[in-house]
Amino acid sequence: MELTENLTNSFQGIAVSPGIGIGRVMKIAGPGNAAPERLEIPESSINAEIERLHTAIAATAEQLSSLQSELRRKLNNLDADIFEFHIMLVRDRTLITAIENNIRSGKCNCEYALYEALEHFQKVFSTIPDEYLRERSLDLRDVGARLMENLTDVNAVMQGLDDHRVIVAASLTPTETARLDTSRVLGFVLENGSVTSHTAILARSLNLPAVVGIPGADLANLSGADKLIIDGFSGRVIVNPDSRTEEAYRLKARAADEFHARMQADNALPSETVDGFSIPLAVNLDSACCDLSSVKSTGASGIGLVRTEFMFLNPHHLPTEEEQFEVYKKLLIEAGDLPVVIRTMDIGGDKIAAGISTVAEENPFLGLRGIRLALRERVDLFKTQLRALLRAGVYGNLHIMLPMISSISEVWETRSIIDKLCSEMAEKGIEHVRELPLGVMIETPGAALIAGELSRICDFFSIGTNDLVQYTRAIDRGNEHVAYLYRPAHPSVLKLIKQTVEGAREGGIPVSVCGQMAADPALAVLLVGLGVHELSMVDSALPIVRRAIRSVSMYDAVQAAEKALACGRAAEVEEIVAGVLRERFPELAEI
Ligand code: PEP
Numbered sequence: 001m002e003l004t005e006n007l008t009n010s011f012q013g014i015a016v017s018p019g020i021g022i023g024r025v026m027k028i029a030g031p032g033n034a035a036p037e038r039l040e041i042p043e044s045s046i047n048a049e050i051e052r053l054h055t056a057i058a059a060t061a062e063q064l065s066s067l068q069s070e071l072r073r074k075l076n077n078l079d080a081d082i083f084e085f086h087i088m089l090v091r092d093r094t095l096i097t098a099i100e101n102n103i104r105s106g107k108c109n110c111e112y113a114l115y116e117a118l119e120h121f122q123k124v125f126s127t128i129p130d131e132y133l134r135e136r137s138l139d140l141r142d143v144g145a146r147l148m149e150n151l152t153d154v155n156a157v158m159q160g161l162d163d164h165r166v167i168v169a170a171s172l173t174p175t176e177t178a179r180l181d182t183s184r185v186l187g188f189v190l191e192n193g194s195v196t197s198h199t200a201i202l203a204r205s206l207n208l209p210a211v212v213g214i215p216g217a218d219l220a221n222l223s224g225a226d227k228l229i230i231d232g233f234s235g236r237v238i239v240n241p242d243s244r245t246e247e248a249y250r251l252k253a254r255a256a257d258e259f260h261a262r263m264q265a266d267n268a269l270p271s272e273t274v275d276g277f278s279i280p281l282a283v284n285l286d287s288a289c290c291d292l293s294s295v296k297s298t299g300a301s302g303i304g305l306v307r308t309e310f311m312f313l314n315p316h317h318l319p320t321e322e323e324q325f326e327v328y329k330k331l332l333i334e335a336g337d338l339p340v341v342i343r344t345m346d347i348g349g350d351k352i353a354a355g356i357s358t359v360a361e362e363n364p365f366l367g368l369r370g371i372r373l374a375l376r377e378r379v380d381l382f383k384t385q386l387r388a389l390l391r392a393g394v395y396g397n398l399h400i401m402l403p404m405i406s407s408i409s410e411v412w413e414t415r416s417i418i419d420k421l422c423s424e425m426a427e428k429g430i431e432h433v434r435e436l437p438l439g440v441m442i443e444t445p446g447a448a449l450i451a452g453e454l455s456r457i458c459d460f461f462s463i464g465t466n467d468l469v470q471y472t473r474a475i476d477r478g479n480e481h482v483a484y485l486y487r488p489a490h491p492s493v494l495k496l497i498k499q500t501v502e503g504a505r506e507g508g509i510p511v512s513v514c515g516q517m518a519a520d521p522a523l524a525v526l527l528v529g530l531g532v533h534e535l536s537m538v539d540s541a542l543p544i545v546r547r548a549i550r551s552v553s554m555y556d557a558v559q560a561a562e563k564a565l566a567c568g569r570a571a572e573v574e575e576i577v578a579g580v581l582r583e584r585f586p587e588l589a590e591i
């Protein structure tokens, strides 16, 4: 059946996680998000709704006080007193009365009543002539967002629904996505984000379709009564489809499932080119606590990246050494002999956790992120994590990897911390590993340019193309407005990858790629041609990438890479690699 659809009732966004999702809308309110859904409530529920408001106010005030005490510990009292003002705001009678009145007179849910009150006060603030007072509207927005977060328990709301839903929001932070009960989610439609934003990465690892970059005004018109089709292959979102369109998309979903099943039939076959070059394929994990059975069934050569930072994003609890040790140990035991590359916490950028950092940054992606935060601000957390890792290393084939490396000294500093921790543990008779492979991520152009030097002081490289593209081309990876420029196949990126491979050769160490580029079958072939030894990706992509590699010769790959390096534009490179796959793997082009 043809994919016919009523185009006036559809939006085109950016496809960031493949698959088809069909179901009704669940809107999420929150910081930076559109108006929450207005729900009518009966007269008899008004008091309960007001009680809910007061519970959320108490929780918000408590969070703010503990944040204030935490800051007092680290800063002078003056800076921490900012929170005093926030606590006063959340308890402000005028604000509370306005929300209560909105609930009573509008007979609506608390979230909507809060939203209305915030809108009203923002307008009032904006007309104040005094600049200092006018800027206090930012504090109100901050407090309002916190209150909204405490009010909205999306998981509880979804539990009460009789069907699964498509999440619609302006934006979702990685923390919010990680906290969602995704067993009831059919996919995501967001205003903000891009293919390598961390929410998109999570959607892919959850095997849920996602489309981003839909204008807020279009999302604002959607409600829980609307049914959506999200096409995570093309980026199309269709509102209230007719039965013919819905049937066509159900067929498309079935064809995609059948294609995947055909690819999975090859899971036991080696990942090698037709002329016999082996390219091990590993899997990325977004959490260290997970069941490895589906990973093992893909025939993966190991775990090429474990993103541990999500463990640290719960504002109410930071994982202790013992808790981390148990998680890493379980993972290593389950993986058996397979190598497991655990990356130390890559906090910062868009993965910001309340209570971890007290530094307010204008440009978090260029600030205290990854190894910088670990060595400069939270060396306490870094040491706790390293101790847990070194102890767990006894139980399997552990490799430790450092994120956001941009200088040699960061590796030396880490090595010296590890040495000290090992000596302390040896003195206390605590079992641990002393020798283990220590690798670095190549995610900044600076690191790629000194790859030769870095290769002499570490044991492996893993190229994080998600960030390498961002930093090379100066494109915020989470910003949908510049997503049109986000092209991993751009020759500037390829040249840095080539340089990294050559640098690794100087130190005789292997190079892997664990960014999203490795999960794209055409780009994976290009990476092989550039001399990358191993690829690591979300498990669902592995069977398709294996088939792509099994379809080409090393000669094809190297030729494509050589041609690509001589190009000036990403589009030319994309055409070269698409041409190789059209010829060698036509089934992919059909799907
Ligand atoms: C990358 O940058 O490519 C990478 C794998 O790390 P992350 O996506 O977690 O930043």
Ligand code: MG
Pocket: 443, 464, 466, 467
């Ligand atoms: Mg990265």
